[in-house]
Amino acid sequence: MRSTAAPRWRRRKDDRPQEIVEAALESFAERGFAATRLDDIARRAGVTRGTLYLYFPSKEDLFKAVIRQSLVPILSRAEQSIADAKGPTAELLARLIQSFPLAVKDGAATAIPKLIIAEAQNFPDLARFYLDEVVSRGRALIATIVRRGIERGEFRAVDLDHVAYCVMAPLLLTALWRHSLGLYDAGGLDPQALCRLHVDLLLHGLTVRKGAP
Amino acid sequence: MRSTAAPRWRRRKDDRPQEIVEAALESFAERGFAATRLDDIARRAGVTRGTLYLYFPSKEDLFKAVIRQSLVPILSRAEQSIADAKGPTAELLARLIQSFPLAVKDGAATAIPKLIIAEAQNFPDLARFYLDEVVSRGRALIATIVRRGIERGEFRAVDLDHVAYCVMAPLLLTALWRHSLGLYDAGGLDPQALCRLHVDLLLHGLTVRKGAP
Amino acid sequence: MRSTAAPRWRRRKDDRPQEIVEAALESFAERGFAATRLDDIARRAGVTRGTLYLYFPSKEDLFKAVIRQSLVPILSRAEQSIADAKGPTAELLARLIQSFPLAVKDGAATAIPKLIIAEAQNFPDLARFYLDEVVSRGRALIATIVRRGIERGEFRAVDLDHVAYCVMAPLLLTALWRHSLGLYDAGGLDPQALCRLHVDLLLHGLTVRKGAP
Amino acid sequence: MRSTAAPRWRRRKDDRPQEIVEAALESFAERGFAATRLDDIARRAGVTRGTLYLYFPSKEDLFKAVIRQSLVPILSRAEQSIADAKGPTAELLARLIQSFPLAVKDGAATAIPKLIIAEAQNFPDLARFYLDEVVSRGRALIATIVRRGIERGEFRAVDLDHVAYCVMAPLLLTALWRHSLGLYDAGGLDPQALCRLHVDLLLHGLTVRKGAP
């Protein structure tokens, strides 16, 4: 049994790292890696600068932890949403794409592509991690779906090596937009409308039809 | 006879600004705004730090000048390559897209999207400039082409407000890739193959056909 | 037992600002505002440059704080020394003037008039502060004393608006001298002798006498 | 005969140094030595920075030249106005003092005391020059006048070593005021009124009278 003299509640130190990572992600998302000061992060996390060093040995390490940890839930979510796919492949693909705008709307984690793009040069191991864990797996996943469509005679035979980029590019653009130009041009890009159009074009583009162009 | 020792410096008034801007673009492209030191730029331009201040009042101003000036040739080139379009709209669009990989290959100017995305938050006026001068005009341009296709009965009626994003997204991805993840994954994304596939999908997606999906 | 090696630094939060201000006053007094480097001040205060910025946002702000804070004790002392005046007004005035050389001898605060004169142009708000808090009050104070003498029939009626300047001018000269030419001419101006003469002349000049000049 | 092809007039190079010195005095008077940039002086003199170095080897040397040259006319004027003194010594002294406000009004040279006080510490040789050429001679001059008064039985016997300071202090204050606090307090000190009062007090203070205080 725990000491009964303990205060009724207190901040559990086990949460600290996670709280810091979240605060850091938000800060990095807002100003970029170099322009955010550790003091910003500390204040946002409700601690002091010194405390950050109890959990992360340096600003760079904190950045890396932020990226890595923030990707985990995204990857999990993505893979789950596809695992047991049934029905026409077109529907499957459509669902995948349409689910994107919702995912983008909330979390600060959507800023990760922006951060990766901005800092890849300065953080090679982060770039490689992202290539291995996100890009490769994402490409494979989408290639698998499209291959399924081709094999079932639903889709035309296309370059499976690059189709993932074509599928993802507009979605990625949505995420990048939100954290850059979108801040100054509220109405210019409606994620939902863009995804609807993207699905429309993509499926028309992939689907086998009688009349060839 | 005068000493043949090289002079400490040489008058280059007219060329200097351009040389500095070029050196700065390369530096910013490599490391991002915050991580490039003025000394890097100066050395690359073959001058000293002090000289930068003869032409640009601050690092921020230099950055702005770099973006603005580097966009001019891009805009010009883009607009020229479309001016007098003849023939089927599909071909026109295909040509436009296919010309992109070549443009991306050489210049450091292809790093501008990356820089804009990374620093939009910190440089609002730059973001607005880019929105007005590049995004808006680009959207209008592509919308015009697609409208032409629709009016001539070649293309299906699609959302003209967002079609530009669908057309541009993969091309943009190519440019971003080159200056970020592409540095660590030479073969992962072949711009030409991607564009070929993109054209294929896009035209199949846009073109009017007998059989509806 | 703990290591006896001196710690790299020590917590001095409460004392630091005052220590810095004192070091700064001495430095500014010696070389003037522009010619003193923050490093000089820091070293004199036994800290590093960075520490200065924990307490003062800029060199200019430090300068302002120095002037303002250094004036407080001077003002207090001056006002106390006059509060409860009794006896002949001449004696009162004489005592006031005679007390000046002693006050000038010790503190670095006597350099403030020099600093104000040198930098008034560059620090308008400091000049106004000094006008309001020192000059105005000083003028009023002396005018009050002289008025008392006139009302009691001890002094001739003189211009009360300017008499303070006549009373103060030699005293001020003493302070300025000490921090400028006095450094190179030890014996040229003896503050005590000057004040003695000043009192003599001033009282002869003010006192009512039978024979008019 | 000079070439007839010469332009009808041109800037005579013999005037340049003097023009520069004047421009420099004005600039130094306005902002102090350290805060005025050579570019300010150059622009005010209608030349470029490089030209300054044709005439003065450094900023410090220019400053010294400014002080030295600006003192010459002041000294000459002062000495002339006293040379052949006749009549009562009181009148002589009164005239001397009353002439001061006029002298102060116009020239930028009245800023010299301020500059000397501000920079004496940083320019020892200038301080010594000023001590020898201005202070000493000024003291001697006034002491001579007062001695004359004493010898003629007009003045009381006073400390001749310090009387000059008592005579000069209010006048000096006038000059300092004009270039410092006076910029922010137009009406606070009227030089003429101050001098009138000063003469009044001083002569009452010096003059021999029947009734002792």
Added chain:
DNA sequence: GATGAATGAGTTTTCATTCAT
């Protein structure tokens, strides 16, 4: 003689990191 582009040393300022408390 005059210019002004270029220099480079010097100074302020910032901020990630350390460590006594």
Added chain:
DNA sequence: AATGAATGAAAACTCATTCAT
């Protein structure tokens, strides 16, 4: 475990001075 005062290295920026033109 947490703090935050103190550090010190790095970087932007200034400006007196030089020198090719």
